[in-house]
Amino acid sequence: MAKRPFVAGNWKMHGTRAELGEVTSISIETETIDNVLVALCVPATLITRAVSASPGFLIGAQDVHHEKKGAFTGSVSVAMVKDAGAKLTIVGHSERRELLGETDEQVRDKAELAIDAGLKTILCVGESLKVRETGQALNFVQQQLEKSLPDMVTAPVHLSIAYEPIWAIGTGKVASAEDIEKMHGRIRKVLDERYGDGAASIRILYGGSVKGSNAKEIFAIDGVDGALVGGASLIASDFMPIVHAAAEVTKD
Numbered sequence: 001m002a003k004r005p006f007v008a009g010n011w012k013m014h015g016t017r018a019e020l021g022e023v024t025s026i027s028i029e030t031e032t033i034d035n036v037l038v039a040l041c042v043p044a045t046l047i048t049r050a051v052s053a054s055p056g057f058l059i060g061a062q063d064v065h066h067e068k069k070g071a072f073t074g075s076v077s078v079a080m081v082k083d084a085g086a087k088l089t090i091v092g093h094s095e096r097r098e099l100l101g102e103t104d105e106q107v108r109d110k111a112e113l114a115i116d117a118g119l120k121t122i123l124c125v126g127e128s129l130k131v132r133e134t135g136q137a138l139n140f141v142q143q144q145l146e147k148s149l150p151d152m153v154t155a156p157v158h159l160s161i162a163y164e165p166i167w168a169i170g171t172g173k174v175a176s177a178e179d180i181e182k183m184h185g186r187i188r189k190v191l192d193e194r195y196g197d198g199a200a201s202i203r204i205l206y207g208g209s210v211k212g213s214n215a216k217e218i219f220a221i222d223g224v225d226g227a228l229v230g231g232a233s234l235i236a237s238d239f240m241p242i243v244h245a246a247a248e249v250t251k252d
C-alpha cells in the first residue's frame with residue numbers, strides 16, 4: 001500500500017452510551033500508530049459523546065441527507081453531523097442503496113455536500129451476488145461509481161471509495177484477492193479518467209467481512225488502500241488487530 005492506509009469502522013445500528021468505552025479504547029490504542037489513519041463511524045446519536053470521549057480521534061457519521069435542509073423527518077444533514085463533531089461521513093452504503101432505495105444521483109449529491117463542507121467522505125460501491133454471478137461485476141461497479149462520483153472538476157482530496165461486494169457484507173465471505181485487485185484496478189481507472197493526476201490521492205478501501213484473521217492478506221493486495229469494517233469494528237479487541245495489520249503491511 002503506497003498511501004497511508006485508512007481503516008474505518010462502521011458501527012451501523014449498534015451502540016449506545018454503554019459502548020462508548022470501546023471508542024475510547026480504540027482511540028487510545030491508535031494514538032501511537034501514526035502510519036494508519038483510523039476512524040469510527042458511529043450512530044448519529046453517539047457522535048457528540050464519542051467526540052468528547054476521544055478528543056483528536058476521527059469520528060464520523062454513517063450517512064447524511066442529499067439536501068442541505070428541509071422537511072425530511074428523521075434525516076440528518078451534513079451541517080448537523082458536522083455540528084455534532086463528525087469529521088467524516090459514509091455515503092452510499094449498500095444497506096441504504098438496497099433497503100432504502102437510494103439512487104446514484106442522491107449518493108453523488110450527498111458526497112458533493114459533504115466534501116464541500118470539508119468532511120472526509122467514504123463513498124461505497126459494490127455489486128450483488130446476482131450481478132457477480134452474471135459476470136458483470138466490473139461493469140456494474142464502474143457504472144455505479146461513474147454516476148455516484150461527485151461532479152467536481154478537480155479531485156476531491158477528502159474522498160475515499162469503498163468497494164464492498166454486497167454478498168461479502170456480514171456474511172463471513174470475502175472476495176478473492178484476484179477479484180479485489182481487478183475491481184480496485186477498475187475503480188482506479190474510473191477515478192483517473194474523471195479527475196486526472198489528482199485522483200492519485202483518493203484511497204480505495206475494501207469492505208466485506210474484514211477481520212483480524214484476514215486483514216493482512218487483504219491489505220497486501222495491489223490497489224487496496226485500507227478497509228471499511230462493520231461487525232469487527234464494534235469491539236476494540238476485534239478492531240485493533242485489523243489496524244495493526246494495516247500498520248505492518250505499510251512497513252513491508
Ligand code: PGA
Binds near residue numbers: 169228
Ligand atoms: P462487515 O460490514 O465488515 O460486517 O461485513 C462491512 C460494511 O458493511 O461496511
